[in-house]
Amino acid sequence: MPQWQHALEAWLASAETKLANGGVKASDLQPLRQLLQTAPPRQRLLYLHTKAPSVYAPVIGMAQHEPVAGQKDTLRTRTTWPYETVHDAIVDGWQVIQFPNLRAPYDDRELDYVGFEFILQKMEVLVND
Amino acid sequence: MTKLIERPAQPAGQNTLDKKYLLDDAAIAKFIVDGYVLIQTDFPDEFHEGICRQIDAVFEKDGNPGDAILDKVPDLHQIYQDPFVRGALTSILGADYAMNSHRHCHYTTSGHPGGHWHQDSVNVRHYRIEQLLGMYYPQDVVEAMGPTMILPGTQYHNTPSTYMASYMNFKSQVALNVKAGTVAITHYDIWHAWMPNYSGRARRMLKFLFNRVTEPTTTPNWHAAPDYQFKPNPFSLPIESQSDAYKHHLLWRNVWDWLHGVSQAAASRKE
Numbered sequence: 001m002p003q004w005q006h007a008l009e010a011w012l013a014s015a016e017t018k019l020a021n022g023g024v025k026a027s028d029l030q031p032l033r034q035l036l037q038t039a040p041p042r043q044r045l046l047y048l049h050t051k052a053p054s055v056y057a058p059v060i061g062m063a064q065h066e067p068v069a070g071q072k073d074t075l076r077t078r079t080t081w082p083y084e085t086v087h088d089a090i091v092d093g094w095q096v097i098q099f100p101n102l103r104a105p106y107d108d109r110e111l112d113y114v115g116f117e118f119i120l121q122k123m124e125v126l127v128n129d
Numbered sequence: 130m131t132k133l134i135e136r137p138a139q140p141a142g143q144n145t146l147d148k149k150y151l152l153d154d155a156a157i158a159k160f161i162v163d164g165y166v167l168i169q170t171d172f173p174d175e176f177h178e179g180i181c182r183q184i185d186a187v188f189e190k191d192g193n194p195g196d197a198i199l200d201k202v203p204d205l206h207q208i209y210q211d212p213f214v215r216g217a218l219t220s221i222l223g224a225d226y227a228m229n230s231h232r233h234c235h236y237t238t239s240g241h242p243g244g245h246w247h248q249d250s251v252n253v254r255h256y257r258i259e260q261l262l263g264m265y266y267p268q269d270v271v272e273a274m275g276p277t278m279i280l281p282g283t284q285y286h287n288t289p290s291t292y293m294a295s296y297m298n299f300k301s302q303v304a305l306n307v308k309a310g311t312v313a314i315t316h317y318d319i320w321h322a323w324m325p326n327y328s329g330r331a332r333r334m335l336k337f338l339f340n341r342v343t344e345p346t347t348t349p350n351w352h353a354a355p356d357y358q359f360k361p362n363p364f365s366l367p368i369e370s371q372s373d374a375y376k377h378h379l380l381w382r383n384v385w386d387w388l389h390g391v392s393q394a395a396a397s398r399k400e
Binding site: 047049051052059060061062063064072073074075076077078081109110111112113114115116117 | 242243245272278280283285286287288292295296297298299300301302304320322323324325367368369370371373376377380
């Protein structure tokens with residue numbers, strides 16, 4: 001268990017004791033706020049595959065990987081698609097960390113990959129592992 | 130992978146097939162574009178249930194028999210002799226198509242994580258329809274059982290399967306949630322995968338391969354109408370970039386012409 005989570009557990013135990021003995025005071029919240037500010041953010045990854053190498057091109061596929069132990073995106077029939085374009089994802093706070101590589105040798109006669117791959121991230125503190 | 134042709138799919142002299150079982154122009158056109166067609170065989174449920182029991186017994190006793198699955202479960206012969214299946218294979222590959230000696234039973238139990246997008250074999254591909262997969266499902270398949278997934282239109286892509294690892298779900302992917310007795314006939318090179326099985330039940334899929342033996346002639350092998358116009362929408366595939374749409378459109382026309390016995394050179398001059 002990460003160190004910050006140990007600290008959170010200790011704070012909760014302390015708060016529970018205080019609740020049984022008159023309640024938590026405003027000053028008791030300060031350590032919790034400090035804890036949230038120092039908890040390490042983790043990298044959420046979003047792969048968006050689009051029809052063209054533009055952030056406005058339609059999304060044709062996606063994979064989302066959360067920084068949670070044991071989590072793995074799977075093949076499934078998605079009923080919802082959160083973003084229609086990469087731009088939509090950027091507006092929602094995702095940052096592009098890799099754009100499609102258009103400098104690779106290219107022969108406009110062959111069919112090879114499907115779509116263009118954008119990799120995006122969000123750095124966030126996740127409370128639950 | 131072994132690609133030896135084992136034997137003709139039908140014994141000599143037994144290749145007569147009523148034309149009503151053949152595909153029509155629209156079905157062939159759709160196959161050229163999408164790369165698959167679903168066929169429902171004409172057997173009672175009990176027949177498929179019996180095949181499931183035979184497969185289960187084989188796996189329980191000896192594990193996966195690989196290419197020997199046809200010898201271990203001989204009722205599978207009947208599936209691939211079903212007139213609807215033969216009609217589709219004949220329409221696409223010609224009346225003298227042959228069953229390949231390689232085949233495999235995919236048997237996934239609950240908890241199986243599924244398999245990623247790939248094309249079978251190595252990346253030596255071509256646009257001609259030389260080989261087909263015939264995937265038979267002896268039980269109903271629902272989403273929780275980890276159905277086969279295919280991505281229509283990818284059969285002409287030449288993509289190293291290893292490099293597909295970052296792909297996950299596509300909007301236009303098709304999950305083969307099918308009834309027992311369905312045979313999905315696909316272009317050999319179509320991208321396919323399978324979902325995780327979390328159903329508490331086993332999913333069985335028999336993958337057989339079929340080969341073209343002779344080149345197409347000017348007489349189509351399907352139920353062709355003389356006045357049919359092959360005019361696929363060049364932007365009909367949701368996955369396509371603009372460049373790929375142009376390439377596909379030329380390819381589809383080339384395949385259509387080739388299936389009508391028009392040589393590559395002649396087809397090129399026509400474009």
